[in-house]
Amino acid sequence: MTTRRPVLVTGGAGFIGSHTCKLLSAAGYLPVVYDNLGRGNRKAVAWGPLVVGDIRDREALQRAIGTYKPLAVIHFAALAYVGESVSEPAEYYATNVGGTIAVLDAARTNGIDKVIFSSSCATYGVPEALPVSETSPQKPISPYGRSKLMGEEIIRDYAAAYGMKYAILRYFNACGADPEGELGEWHTPETHLIPRVLMAASGMIEAIEIFGTDYETADGTCVRDYIHVSDLARAHLKALMHLEVGGDSLSVNLGTGQGISIQEILEAVGRITSRPVPVAYKPRRPGDPAGLFADPSLARERLGFMAENSDIDTIVRTAAPFFGLAAASMPKAFGATSTVSRVKRASSGAKTTKKRQPARLAVVPVSTVSGRGLAELG
Ligand SMILES: O=c1ccn([C@@H]2O[C@H](COP(=O)(O)OP(=O)(O)O[C@H]3OC[C@@H](O)[C@H](O)[C@H]3O)[C@@H](O)[C@H]2O)c(=O)[nH]1
Numbered sequence: 553m554t555t556r557r558p559v560l561v562t563g564g565a566g567f568i569g570s571h572t573c574k575l576l577s578a579a580g581y582l583p584v585v586y587d588n589l590g591r592g593n594r595k596a597v598a599w600g601p602l603v604v605g606d607i608r609d610r611e612a613l614q615r616a617i618g619t620y621k622p623l624a625v626i627h628f629a630a631l632a633y634v635g636e637s638v639s640e641p642a643e644y645y646a647t648n649v650g651g652t653i654a655v656l657d658a659a660r661t662n663g664i665d666k667v668i669f670s671s672s673c674a675t676y677g678v679p680e681a682l683p684v685s686e687t688s689p690q691k692p693i694s695p696y697g698r699s700k701l702m703g704e705e706i707i708r709d710y711a712a713a714y715g716m717k718y719a720i721l722r723y724f725n726a727c728g729a730d731p732e733g734e735l736g737e738w739h740t741p742e743t744h745l746i747p748r749v750l751m752a753a754s755g756m757i758e759a760i761e762i763f764g765t766d767y768e769t770a771d772g773t774c775v776r777d778y779i780h781v782s783d784l785a786r787a788h789l790k791a792l793m794h795l796e797v798g799g800d801s802l803s804v805n806l807g808t809g810q811g812i813s814i815q816e817i818l819e820a821v822g823r824i825t826s827r828p829v830p831v832a833y834k835p836r837r838p839g840d841p842a843g844l845f846a847d848p849s850l851a852r853e854r855l856g857f858m859a860e861n862s863d864i865d866t867i868v869r870t871a872a873p874f875f876g877l878a879a880a881s882m883p884k885a886f887g888a889t890s891t892v893s894r895v896k897r898a899s900s901g902a903k904t905t906k907k908r909q910p911a912r913l914a915v916v917p918v919s920t921v922s923g924r925g926l927a928e929l930g
Contacts (some may be wrong), residue, residue: 561585568785608650615663630652648703653706673844694839808859811844
C-alpha cells in the first residue's frame with residue numbers, strides 16, 4: 553500500500569475545503585484537516601485526520617505540522633460573510649489576516665514552502681470593466697474583501713523573503729455540491745443565493761428575497777459567475793501539483809468566464825425541481841455590483857484549469873438533494889453538457905446571447921411580476 557502524502561488543509565471541514573479534501577484523497581494525498589469547527593462540520597471530514605484547532609493558535613498549528621509533516625498547506629480557513637465583515641471587522645481581520653500570518657509562520661518555520669490560499673473576487677470590489685482579469689485593480693469595498701487582499705499581499709511578501717511558492721486562487725461564486733451526494737453546502741447562517749433559492753423551493757424558508765430588480769443587466773437582476781465546488785476542488789489539486797513540480801507562484805481567478813442572472817437561477821431551480829419558488833422582491837443590497845464575472849484565461853494558461861461542471865443545471869441538480877429536493881432528472885454523468893447555456897456578456901449591460909431549451913414549467917419573468925409582496929415562479 554502506498555503511503556498518502558500529507559497536506560495540511562486549514563478549514564477542511566468547510567464547504568470548499570471538504571470537497572477539496574475528497575479529491576485530494578482520491579489523488580493520493582492525505583488531507584490533514586485543521587479546523588476549529590466554528591463554521592465547519594465535523595461530518596465533512598472523512599478523508600483524513602481532523603485536528604480541531606484555531607488558525608490563530610500558533611502552538612496548536614506547530615503541533616499539527618510537527619505531527620503530520622505536510623508537504624504543503626492549503627489555507628481555506630476564514631470568515632467569509634461580506635455583510636458580517638462590515639459589522640464585525642475586528643473578527644475578520646483577526647481571523648483572516650492574523651490567522652493567515654500564523655499559518656504562514658507555522659509553515660515557514662517548519663520548512664513548508666508551498667502554500668495555496670483562498671482568495672476572492674471580493675478583492676476586486678466594483679470592477680471597472682468586465683470580465684475581471686487578474687490585472688484589474690484590486691479595490692475591495694468590504695472588510696472581508698480587504699482582509700483577503702491583505703492575505704494575498706502578506707503571502708507575496710513572505711514568498712519573496714522566505715523562498716516560499718504560492719498559488720493564490722480568487723474564487724468567484726462557489727456553489728453546487730458533491731455529485732456523489734456525500735457533501736453539500738451548509739453555511740450557518742446560509743446567506744448565499746443558490747442554497748437560499750433551494751430552501752425556498754423546499755419550504756425551509758417562506759420565500760427567497762431577491763435584492764434588486766433594477767440593475768442595468770438584461771433582466772434587471774444581478775449577474776454573477778457561479779462555479780461548481782467540484783471545479784474549485786480540481787483547481788486546488790492542479791495548483792498543488794503545479795507547485796510540487798517546481799512551478800512558479802501564481803495568482804489566478806477561478807470562474808467560468810460567463811455570467812448568469814438571479815432570474816435565470818430562479819428559472820433553473822423551478823424547472824429542475826418542479827417546485828414553485830416563492831420570491832419576495834426587495835431593494836438592492838448595499839455593496840452588490842450589478843455584474844461580476846471572471847476572465848478565466850490565466851488559470852487555463854498557468855494551471856490547465858477550466859470549469860467543466862459549472863453549467864447551471866449541474867449546479868442545481870447536485871445541490872438540490874441536499875435540501876431534500878429531488879432533481880427532476882439527474883445528469884447522465886457528472887460533466888454532462890448543460891441544456892442551458894450561460895449568458896455571455898461583454899459587459900453587464902450588454903445584450904444576452906442565450907440558447908435555452910424551453911422550460912418545462914411556466915415561469916413568470918421578474919419583469920412581469922409585481923415588485924411587491926410574494927410572487928411564485930414555476
Ligand atoms: O438571499 C439572497 C442572497 C443573495 N442574493 C443576490 O444574489 C447574488 C449573489 O449573492 P451571494 O450572497 O450568493 O454571493 P456574493 O456575490 O455576494 O458573494 C459571494 O461571492 C464572493 C465571495 O467572496 C463571497 O464570500 C460570497 O459571499 C447577489 O446579487 C445578491 O444580492 C439575493 O438576491 N438574495
